[in-house]
Amino acid sequence: MTSQHAILTVEAHRDLRINSARDGALGDGQMCCITVPTEFRAVQSAYPILFRLNDARDRYTALAMFGFENGENLFLDAGTWDAGYRPLAMDVQPFLIGGGPDDDAAKQVHIDLASPRIAADxxxxxIFDETGQPTPYLERVAEQLGALDEGYRASADFFEALQRYDLLEPFTLEVTLDDGSTNRLVGFHIINEDRLASLDGAAFAELNADQHLLPIYMAIASLAHIGDLVARRNRQLARG
Known part of the structure; x- marks a missing residue:
């Protein structure tokens, strides 16, 4: 689907409403989404966090995983999202911040007018109340957009530290499900725990002082949820 981004204004969008149900047809049918280190503590409560290298830009991104294949979100269940926390990149849709993430200019809230979340009925x-003021819903979204933008801008230092200490290693997972089929995750990276443990005290102190140590451990802890993804997939298979 082609996006149609526009700056959000009360003049143009006073009467718009947003469908906040959770469904694949509304854009939730994704196997993963971008997450940022400042969000890792919340994300690791439900989702595995994996890293992926963008070869064209030689830059890593962090991803909250929802499934094993494109279009699969194992947390969707009858119009709800079956987890206590939704990553910011999913929760803010169909809103986004205009301008590039590295742009220091003042940011504005944009909306994707082509999104299926735009309620037509x-x-x-x-988004705005009868007087043209932002509703509590829009105020919450604006706060989330600000947190996501700030987290993304700060993530460059985090990934630079991971690369400086060579803490990322390739990760491939192959899982045999209850029906005998195989699901695979390929092309991702995780934290190398042995290499992390071998760092000297000065390196640990530096990572901690730069507030990188906590998200590192949160990413490691999140891998326990890979088993939860497998269990969710098997339950889905059992239901047919």
């Missing part, structure tokens, strides 16, 4: 969450 008069139902859903209002």
């Amino acid at each position: 008069g139902t859903g969450d209002r």
Whole structure:
């Protein structure tokens, strides 16, 4: 689907409403989304966090994983998202911040007018109230967008530290499900725990002082949820 981004204004969008149900047809059918280190503590409560290298830009991104294949979100269940926390990149849709993430200019809230979340039947969450003021819903989204933008901008130092200490290693997972089929995750990276443990005290102190140590351990802890993804996939298979 082609995006149609526009700066959000009360003049143009006073009557818009947003469908906040959770469904693949509304854009939630994704196997993963971008997450940022400042969010890792919340994300690791439910999702594995893996890293992927963008070869064209020689830059890593962190991803919260929802499934094993494109279009698979194992947390969707009858119009709800079955987890206590949704990553910011999913929760803010169909809103985004205009401008590049490395742009220091003042940011504005944009909306994707082509999003299936734009409610056409008069139902859903209002963006502006009858007087043209932002609703609590829009105020919450604006805060989330700010947190996501700030986290993304700060993530460059985090990934630079991971590369400086060579803490990322390739990761491939192959899982045999209850029906005998095989699911694979390929092309990702995880924290190399042995290499992390071998760092000297000065390196640990530096990582801690730069506030990188906590998200590193959160990413490691999140890998326990890979088993949860497998269990969710098997339950889905059992239901047919």
